Amino acid sequence: MTPALKYHASNALKLALSSMLAFSPMMVLAGCSSNVNSEIASNDKDFDFSDAQALLLAIWQKENDEEKPMIVGGVGEHISDSEPLALDLSAEEMLKSTLVVPESLIKNSVDGASVMNGIMANAFTASAWQLKEGTDSAALIDEIEKTIKDNHWLCTFPDQYDIFLQDNFLVVSFGQQGQIEPFVTAVKQVMTKAETFSGKLAE
Numbered sequence: 001m002t003p004a005l006k007y008h009a010s011n012a013l014k015l016a017l018s019s020m021l022a023f024s025p026m027m028v029l030a031g032c033s034s035n036v037n038s039e040i041a042s043n044d045k046d047f048d049f050s051d052a053q054a055l056l057l058a059i060w061q062k063e064n065d066e067e068k069p070m071i072v073g074g075v076g077e078h079i080s081d082s083e084p085l086a087l088d089l090s091a092e093e094m095l096k097s098t099l100v101v102p103e104s105l106i107k108n109s110v111d112g113a114s115v116m117n118g119i120m121a122n123a124f125t126a127s128a129w130q131l132k133e134g135t136d137s138a139a140l141i142d143e144i145e146k147t148i149k150d151n152h153w154l155c156t157f158p159d160q161y162d163i164f165l166q167d168n169f170l171v172v173s174f175g176q177q178g179q180i181e182p183f184v185t186a187v188k189q190v191m192t193k194a195e196t197f198s199g200k201l202a203e
Contacts (some may be wrong), residue, residue, distance in 0.1 A: 046192075047167065047190075051110070052112045052169065053085065053086040053111070055128050055169055055171070055190070055191075057113075060084055062186035067182040069124055070118040072116055074113075075094055075114055076088060085115075087111070087113055087127070092106050099116075099125060100125070101147060102140075102146075105143070105144060108131055108135045109130060110130040112127060112128060113127065120155065122153055122154075122158050122175065123158070124175035124176070124179035124180060124183065125174055125175060126172065128169065128170070129170045131170055140170075144163055145161070145197065145199065148201070149199070153201075156176065158174045158175050158180075158201050159175070159180070159200065159201060161174035161201065162187070162197070164187050164188075164194040164196055164197075171187055174201070
């Protein structure tokens with residue numbers, strides 16, 4: 001599948017949204033986690049994406065427009081106000097703090113993409129990653145869960161997190177129930193054979 005053409009916001013919008021993301025409250029409280037689907041992912045002839053952006057775009061297009069929040073796609077200088085965008089994996093510190101993911105996920109990925117609530121990232125943030133061959137996905141998911149549960153959250157506190165793994169693609173999402181559940185439904189329509197790891201986050 002050919003990735004969607006990247007949309008570049010105006011310089012003013014870029015500066016405003018980049019500034020907002022730089023100060024996004026991404027910081028720690030522990031919750032509880034539980035695996036809700038232990039089915040082992042297998043190859044699916046309909047699951048064929050060239051990169052993480054193509055996957056996240058397909059998921060985003062599945063979600064009902066009326067249920068979508070105002071969003072920011074991407075992180076840093078290259079952002080969109082309409083769709084998920086690819087990530088610059090060299091910006092590790094920014095990606096770790098903004099997307100609440102461990103460094104190991106970034107280092108073990110070929111590429112990534114993200115989309116989040118444009119006003120309050122803690123209410124809805126999702127990222128997709130294409131993992132390198134040979135990555136220990138089980139250990140990686142453990143690290144992702146620990147990173148999210150140990151994060152210091154300011155202002156809006158997310159209700160839950162959901163992680164999906166199918167083949168060499170991983171989707172990580174967290175947020176408030178009203179915004180995260182429509183996204184999770186869309187993920188399950190695209191990643192039909194994914195292993196799913198979910199947990200509640202208690203204030």
